[in-house]
Amino acid sequence: MRVAIFVFPELTELDAIGVFDPLARVSAMGIDGNCTVKLVGTEEVVTGHFGASLQVGAVFPRLDRFDLLVIPGGFGTRALQKEIKVIEYLRSWGSVKPVATVCTGALLAAAAGFLRGKRATTHRAAFEELAAYGVEVADERIVEDGRVISAGGVTSALDLGLYLVEKHWGADARRRIAAQMEYTDNGPRPAPAPSQDPAN
Amino acid sequence: MRVAIFVFPELTELDAIGVFDPLARVSAMGIDGNCTVKLVGTEEVVTGHFGASLQVGAVFPRLDRFDLLVIPGGFGTRALQKEIKVIEYLRSWGSVKPVATVCTGALLAAAAGFLRGKRATTHRAAFEELAAYGVEVADERIVEDGRVISAGGVTSALDLGLYLVEKHWGADARRRIAAQMEYTDNGPRPAPAPSQDPAN
Numbered sequence: 443m444r445v446a447i448f449v450f451p452e453l454t455e456l457d458a459i460g461v462f463d464p465l466a467r468v469s470a471m472g473i474d475g476n477c478t479v480k481l482v483g484t485e486e487v488v489t490g491h492f493g494a495s496l497q498v499g500a501v502f503p504r505l506d507r508f509d510l511l512v513i514p515g516g517f518g519t520r521a522l523q524k525e526i527k528v529i530e531y532l533r534s535w536g537s538v539k540p541v542a543t544v545c546t547g548a549l550l551a552a553a554a555g556f557l558r559g560k561r562a563t564t565h566r567a568a569f570e571e572l573a574a575y576g577v578e579v580a581d582e583r584i585v586e587d588g589r590v591i592s593a594g595g596v597t598s599a600l601d602l603g604l605y606l607v608e609k610h611w612g613a614d615a616r617r618r619i620a621a622q623m624e625y626t627d628n629g630p631r632p633a634p635a636p637s638q639d640p641a642n
Numbered sequence: 643m644r645v646a647i648f649v650f651p652e653l654t655e656l657d658a659i660g661v662f663d664p665l666a667r668v669s670a671m672g673i674d675g676n677c678t679v680k681l682v683g684t685e686e687v688v689t690g691h692f693g694a695s696l697q698v699g700a701v702f703p704r705l706d707r708f709d710l711l712v713i714p715g716g717f718g719t720r721a722l723q724k725e726i727k728v729i730e731y732l733r734s735w736g737s738v739k740p741v742a743t744v745c746t747g748a749l750l751a752a753a754a755g756f757l758r759g760k761r762a763t764t765h766r767a768a769f770e771e772l773a774a775y776g777v778e779v780a781d782e783r784i785v786e787d788g789r790v791i792s793a794g795g796v797t798s799a800l801d802l803g804l805y806l807v808e809k810h811w812g813a814d815a816r817r818r819i820a821a822q823m824e825y826t827d828n829g830p831r832p833a834p835a836p837s838q839d840p841a842n
Contacts, residue, residue: 454662456823459694463656463796466692479693487697491678493679494659497687523774590810595824597661600797623656624766624795 443468443476443610448550449483449498450528452518455490457544461512461598464607467619473611480508484528491517505535510606515545515565515597524555532556541590542600542606546570551590560587565595600625602605643668643676643810646708649698650681650728650752655690660799664807667819668831671813679732680708680768684728691717705735710806714799715745715765723753732756742806743792744799748772751790760787767796800825 445465449458458481461488468477483498490496507513513532522528532554535541543551548564552556552575561578563585564571573579584605585592591609593602608616645665653766658681660745668677683698690696705711713732722728732754735741743751747765751757752775761778763785764771773779784805785792791809793802804825 454663455659457660459655462777463654466694471694480695492663492670494662494681497695497697499829514667527759595822597800597823597825622767622795623797625797 443474443478443510444508444513445477445479445510446482446503446505447479447512447514448532448547449481449488449496449514450516450518450522451484451488452491452521453488453497453514453516454545454596455492455516456493457514457516457547457599458490458496460597461514461542461544461593461603461606464600464603464623465512468484468591468607468611468615470621471616471618473618475513477611482508484522502531505531508539510540510542511515511535512542512544512602513547513550515543515547515549515568515595517546519546519549523549529553538589538590540591542602543590544602545593546571548576548577548592551592552577556590557592560590561585562587562590562592563594564592567595643678643710644708645672645677645679645710645712646682646703647679647712647714648724648732648747649681649688649696649714650716650718650722651684651688652691652721653688653714653716653752654745654796655692655694655696655716656796657714657716657747657799658673658690658696660797661742661744661803661806664800664803664819664823665712668807668815670813671818671822673815673818675691677811682708684722695700702731708739710740710742711735711749711803712742713726713744713747714737715743715747715749715795717746719746719749723749729753738789740789740791742802743790744802745795746771747792748777748792751792752777756790757792760785760790761785762792764792764793767795783813 466479480499482500545565546568557577569579665679680699682700745765746768757777769779
């Protein structure tokens with residue numbers, strides 16, 4: 443299983459790293475040494491919407507080298523969904539292999555035609571934009587419809603990653619990875635309210 | 643509030659980006675335009691334990707330009723806690739300004755002397771290593787003791803970020819940011835179990 447996470451300027455950094463982490467643990471924890479996870483993207487260094495810069499492993503590499511395409515979201519999707527070069531690139535993925543989206547990455551998947559006639563989800567703030575592509579939008583954390591799995595906003599990236607782990611490597615792999623991430627299906631351990639800082 | 647997130651080779655990428663995201667939204671969402679969040683680190687490009695590379699805004703910048711130091715964790719902490727240059731650098735933070743740690747970032751904070759006589763937490767797998775520094779280790783998601791706030795493993799980075807948001811900008815700011823991240827104090831919306839893929 444060779445996973446490509448497609449990154450681009452003005453993405454939400456956590457959308458990408460949130461799904462990257464659990465998938466990368468599949469190999470790191472010895473669950474499947476043949477699982478690789480690569481950041482592929484539009485340029486060598488991609489700066490996210492919040493200003494963190496990711497170095498990209500490969501710029502527009504041929505997608506036939508990969509088995510699963512993950513598309514994170516972010517404000518950059520609004521420009522990219524109209525960029526023919528990017529949409530044609532995503533279309534080169536074809537109509538068979540699985541696709542997963544985080545947040546407004548669903549807009550790029552829709553622009554590439556991957557969501558035609560499908561149910562999917564996205565960040566709640568982008569429900570109307572996704573519906574405008576003719577997608578049946580669901581207010582759910584994760585939606586699986588055929589070969590496309592879509593996740594809601596930002597932190598749903600973690601759940602998507604664990605969902606993909608369970609789908610491909612089983613429930614025990616998911617439990618082990620979630621435990622190492624200190625993340626559970628019921629969310630994290632509860633955190634207390636902070637003491638207030640009157641100086642700020 | 644100028645936040646420095648200290649990054650280094652073999653860090654856990656999600657430790658850093660998980661706390662970066664909610665803090666970066668403080669300015670991006672117009673809550674406080676004077677809040678800046680920078681990745682500072684040991685080299686210009688830092689490659690994490692799982693293979694994602696972050697470009698660093700400043701290499702060993704003077705820490706007196708910052709108001710809050712955040713130290714993420716990862717396997718790289720085991721080597722770094724013995725690197726005099728790094729520990730001296732962290733010590734230049736001094737004994738007054740606030741420090742926050744994620745996961746095994748607590749080991750670096752302990753090596754720098756920030757946790758002397760304090761309660762703190764870390765990744766569950768590193769409780770004994772942290773205790774060896776004479777720290778009173780607590781199995782809690784977030785521990786605040788004086789100027790040091792420590793968080794548990796990996797995904798606790800999200801909770802730490804939101805905790806810091808609430809501490810410095812109030813509960814309403816936290817609620818707004820958690821909503822935009824689609825993350826709540828009770829964890830994310832529940833996700834279903836995936837359909838099984840018999841081919842894998």
